[in-house]
Amino acid sequence: MKFDVEINQETTTIHLPNQQGVIVIGNEPDKSGRGVQLFLKAGQLAAVSTETSQIDHDQVITIKPDWDLEADYLDKSLTEYAVANGLLKGEAPTIKIPTNQRATVEDFRDLVLKILTGLGFRLAFLQAPKHSGKPRHRFSKQVSQIAFSVDHDGATATVYWQKRNEMLVKAGARLKPKPELNKDGSLGFSAKFAERLRSEHADDIQDFVTTRDIVLKSVNEVGLFLYFGGINGWLVLKDEAGKSINDWTIVK
Incomplete structure (x- = not known):
């Protein structure tokens, strides 16, 4: 898998293949109001949220999908996965992922998890994905x-x-x-x-x-x-x- 990476003093930004979005790794929450944030503390997942909440953390991974995928749906999918694997306690957001979008959301989630695993993030719920993300299309x-x-x-x-x-x-x-x-x-x-x-x-x-x-x-x-x-x-x-x-x- 190939993707573009931008590194500066505060953040590392990964541009996902096929213009599917970006992953930003840094120490502070993203304040743009768009994306799902994984708050990490001592290498462990502390919270998954779309809000810039005051959660105790030392690293934040912000996932910003392309505009055709709702961040709220990704938030729910990631939280469901974390809770199911015993990494977080509590319940996932109550928002319902439409049936016709669930496969797309889970494909994107699995792509993100595959990339983070490859980068060395040792989160308990980062498993090998079953899907390869969005299909590619060729112009002619x-x-x-x-x-x-x-x-x-x-x-x-x-x-x-x-x-x-x-x-x-x-x-x-x-x-x-x-x-x-x-x-x-x-x-x-x-x-x-x-x-x-x-x-x-x-x-x-x-x-x-x-x-x-x-x-x-x-x-x-x-x-x-x-x-x-x-x-x-x-x-x-x-x-x-x-x-x-x-x-x-x-x-x-």
């Missing part, structure tokens, strides 16, 4: 010519993967008006990022319909922009015969 000239359609949760669009890091959403796309909220009525991280994407293109949207072509960076951004994510976008985008963009591009 043939794929760039295919019109992929979106018809999901009230959102419709025609999308082209026109360049390696460019997804073209054709004018006339209909956006899902409102995101699902957390139980406490707040916006999730994905919904916040989706709202930011929409605000960047506000001049090109009228009554939740795009008036001009819009270029985004990835399939994940397309899903967030159109319907606030919540499902694997590689399976949502389909050609006229119903073949998904995943089937067209996955590297086996």
